[in-house]
Amino acid sequence: MRVYFDYNATTPLAPEVLDAVTRSSADVFGNASSIHRFGQQAKATLDEARSAVATLVGGDPSEVVFTSGGTEADNFAIRGAAEALEPTGRRHLIASAVEHEAVLNTFKALARRGWRTTLLPVGESGVVSPVRLREAITTETALVSVMHANNEIGTIQPIAALAEIAHEHGALMHTDAVQSAGKIPVDVRALGVDLLALSAHKFNGPKGAGVLWIKRGTRMQPAMTGGRHERNRRAGTENVPAIAGLGVAARLARGKLSAEGARVAALRDRLETQILATVPGTAVNGARDARVPNTTNISFDRVEAESLLIALDLEGVAVSTGSACSSGTLEPSHVLKAMGLPAHRTQNSLRFSLGMFSTDAEVDFVVGLLPRLVEKLRGLSRKVG
Amino acid sequence: MRIVVAMSGGVDSSVAAALLRDEGHDVIGVSMQLYDQSEGQTSFGSCCSIDDLHDARRVAAAIDIPHYIVNFERQFDEQVVSNFVREYATGRTPLPCAHCNSDLKFATLADRALGFGAAAVATGHYARVDCDAASGRYLLKRGIDPAKDQSYFLFSLTQDQLAVARFPVGGRPKDAVRDYARARRLPVADKPDSQEICFIPDNDYRSFVEKQLPGGPGDGTFVDERGRVLGTHEGIHRFTVGQRKGLRLASSTGTPMYVLALRPAEQQVVVGPRTSLEQTRLTASGVNWIAVEPAGSVQAHVQIRHRHQPAAATVRSLGDARAEVVFDVPQIAITPGQAVVFYDGDVVVGGGWID
Numbered sequence: 001m002r003v004y005f006d007y008n009a010t011t012p013l014a015p016e017v018l019d020a021v022t023r024s025s026a027d028v029f030g031n032a033s034s035i036h037r038f039g040q041q042a043k044a045t046l047d048e049a050r051s052a053v054a055t056l057v058g059g060d061p062s063e064v065v066f067t068s069g070g071t072e073a074d075n076f077a078i079r080g081a082a083e084a085l086e087p088t089g090r091r092h093l094i095a096s097a098v099e100h101e102a103v104l105n106t107f108k109a110l111a112r113r114g115w116r117t118t119l120l121p122v123g124e125s126g127v128v129s130p131v132r133l134r135e136a137i138t139t140e141t142a143l144v145s146v147m148h149a150n151n152e153i154g155t156i157q158p159i160a161a162l163a164e165i166a167h168e169h170g171a172l173m174h175t176d177a178v179q180s181a182g183k184i185p186v187d188v189r190a191l192g193v194d195l196l197a198l199s200a201h202k203f204n205g206p207k208g209a210g211v212l213w214i215k216r217g218t219r220m221q222p223a224m225t226g227g228r229h230e231r232n233r234r235a236g237t238e239n240v241p242a243i244a245g246l247g248v249a250a251r252l253a254r255g256k257l258s259a260e261g262a263r264v265a266a267l268r269d270r271l272e273t274q275i276l277a278t279v280p281g282t283a284v285n286g287a288r289d290a291r292v293p294n295t296t297n298i299s300f301d302r303v304e305a306e307s308l309l310i311a312l313d314l315e316g317v318a319v320s321t322g323s324a325c326s327s328g329t330l331e332p333s334h335v336l337k338a339m340g341l342p343a344h345r346t347q348n349s350l351r352f353s354l355g356m357f358s359t360d361a362e363v364d365f366v367v368g369l370l371p372r373l374v375e376k377l378r379g380l381s382r383k384v385g
Numbered sequence: 386m387r388i389v390v391a392m393s394g395g396v397d398s399s400v401a402a403a404l405l406r407d408e409g410h411d412v413i414g415v416s417m418q419l420y421d422q423s424e425g426q427t428s429f430g431s432c433c434s435i436d437d438l439h440d441a442r443r444v445a446a447a448i449d450i451p452h453y454i455v456n457f458e459r460q461f462d463e464q465v466v467s468n469f470v471r472e473y474a475t476g477r478t479p480l481p482c483a484h485c486n487s488d489l490k491f492a493t494l495a496d497r498a499l500g501f502g503a504a505a506v507a508t509g510h511y512a513r514v515d516c517d518a519a520s521g522r523y524l525l526k527r528g529i530d531p532a533k534d535q536s537y538f539l540f541s542l543t544q545d546q547l548a549v550a551r552f553p554v555g556g557r558p559k560d561a562v563r564d565y566a567r568a569r570r571l572p573v574a575d576k577p578d579s580q581e582i583c584f585i586p587d588n589d590y591r592s593f594v595e596k597q598l599p600g601g602p603g604d605g606t607f608v609d610e611r612g613r614v615l616g617t618h619e620g621i622h623r624f625t626v627g628q629r630k631g632l633r634l635a636s637s638t639g640t641p642m643y644v645l646a647l648r649p650a651e652q653q654v655v656v657g658p659r660t661s662l663e664q665t666r667l668t669a670s671g672v673n674w675i676a677v678e679p680a681g682s683v684q685a686h687v688q689i690r691h692r693h694q695p696a697a698a699t700v701r702s703l704g705d706a707r708a709e710v711v712f713d714v715p716q717i718a719i720t721p722g723q724a725v726v727f728y729d730g731d732v733v734v735g736g737g738w739i740d
Contacts, residue, residue: 306456
């Protein structure tokens with residue numbers, strides 16, 4: 001049996017999405033900027049996807065800017081806002097310490113160019129406290145960027161409360177919703193954000209398509225300069241097949257959000273409960289209440305996560321430690337570190353993330369496997385650590 | 386049989402993996418990340434760089450085996466790099482590859498391999514392992530290709546380690562290994578062999594040691610065999626017994642001067658003529674007897690560095706993992722910190738670290 005429990009890394013395409021990508025690749029080759037019928041056909045495909053995304057996040061289609069994915073959307077949000085607000089003297093940026101690298105490394109890049117940056121701490125639950133934001137924010141703050149749901153532990157952040165504080169101080173609010181869009185309800189008006197990033201391949205869409213939702217009226221420097229695509233906000237000929245897939249994925253996700261969320265949550269909860277019950281020395285990392293329904297992050301005492309991940313893969317089970325660095329190797333998780341977990345626990349934790357094709361039989365298989373693998377690795381761990 | 390292959394991205398370990406795969410084994414490729422490459426560092430030495438990890442992955446894909454990169458940065462630093470720096474700082478000339486083999490590849494990595502359900506660990510070393518039916522012991526033997534033999538770097542493997550060790554290319558000449566790589570269309574078939582110490586950038590070990598040891602070991606003096614001061618130098622870690630280049634000293638008679646010994650306590654480099662480099666006796670510590678430990682003394686051919694022509698000698702165990710070696714004829718530049726390995730023909734009887 002092959003089990004894929006790494007949906008937070010990426011997801012398989014929904015059959016309807018595959019169909020849409022295939023059809024538009026074959027039939028809709030026109031450039032969406034062209035005046036002729038070929039172009040019109042491509043433009044119509046983009047418009048349909050734009051509407052579907054707008055519906056998914058509760059925004060207006062005109063506020064949806066297609067990007068190459070979540071990383072580009074985060075870069076665009078932060079750099080675009082920072083540069084647009086630079087002349088106003090707002091040169092301070094705030095993010096949480098548990099953001100994705102797309103945010104953290106963009107902050108580092110801007111810090112090297114003179115912006116002041118602050119990372120908000122999180123508690124053991126992994127949640128950012130609005131009190132901490134209130135302490136850090138000033139009238140020089142240009143942007144607050146806090147992810148909606150964390151990729152490693154699934155924790156949902158109090159975005160609406162944070163956005164309110166940001167706006168009181170005249171700052172923009174961005175949220176990286178890459179791990180929440182398509183999994184839980186995401187409503188840009190209820191969250192009160194100005195910018196929101198999402199990525200198609202995290203909810204059964206194709207790679208290479210993402211969105212930055214930009215609230216109407218928000219001043220932004222363009223992500224790319226060039227032609228007049230995406231209302232002058234992101235130049236470059238649109239990736240029509242991938243965007244068509246994104247639209248279908250958004251529509252599918254929206255249609256079965258609550259039913260699928262409940263189904264996956266039940267699987268995740270059973271997996272989690274049974275691991276805790278059958279494998280001694282295990283604990284869940286982060287708050288168990290406010291989480292996306294598909295994610296659990298569990299530490300296994302006296303086992304290196306790296307070894308357990310490989311041992312599981314050799315048995316056909318794909319999971320993750322939650323932070324694969326660029327060379328594909330494993331480093332201690334910055335998220336677990338920021339939560340104040342002791343060093344050994346940052347290196348013995350695995351992320352299980354479920355999704356559309358996950359089944360009860362797969363949960364049973366993994367639960368049946370883990371006690372034996374963990375026991376074997378613990379027996380060999382005399383030289384480890 | 387499930388076998389973990391340590392894949393460096395070079396042609397030898399790539400062919401090792403391919404050979405085992407072609408024999409029908411369940412092969413798992415593992416590459417060790419040994420130092421921080423988060424900034425895309427390229428200035429490190431030639432082995433195990435990020436490009437080599439990519440090469441290993443391409444080979445694994447070409448022969449269709451799973452491949453993992455494991456992070457041994459901490460272990461490598463503790464077991465290999467620290468020792469390397471400490472040895473130079475104390476006037477010795479280290480041999481990091483031998484430590485890496487016995488303390489990392491066939492220790493930490495082998496433990497991991499067992500955790501993955503593997504029964505053996507293979508590398509691309511040119512050496513062979515046999516089981517001696519009479520004694521029941523595992524024997525380490527030279528690789529078939531005399532120019533490529535690496536048994537010298539493996540002398541410290543214990544019986545437990547040899548029991549799980551596999552050296553698939555050890556029974557082949559290098560040319561045949563390259564031919565196999567080409568025939569198998571491995572992406573590294575024509576990649577040049579690595580020569581340098583993998584973690585030393587630009588082959589400049591002196592700068593590396595100085596960066597790791599801020600402030601020490603410090604300046605000192607050159608002295609002759611009678612203790613007369615001949616000049617000053619910038620630290621004993623810059624010198625190796627037998628070294629001639631870079632001394633910038635001329636003897637009064639005009640004969641070339643060589644490093645004879647390093648005295649860490651006094652920060653002295655003792656220099657003298659080539660004839661003074663000749664010695665007939667050495668003692669070794671950390672001795673590992675691969676064949677049975679001799680009761681008395683044994684005759685052996687003894688090698689005191691990688692490219693040394695083995696010399697006839699009498700080897701005697703002193704107990705406590707120590708041994709004495711007396712050569713039939715004097716040897717040039719017996720260097721503390723290097724390995725001394727005792728051979729009976731192709732068989733490694735044992736070896737240790739030169740005192």
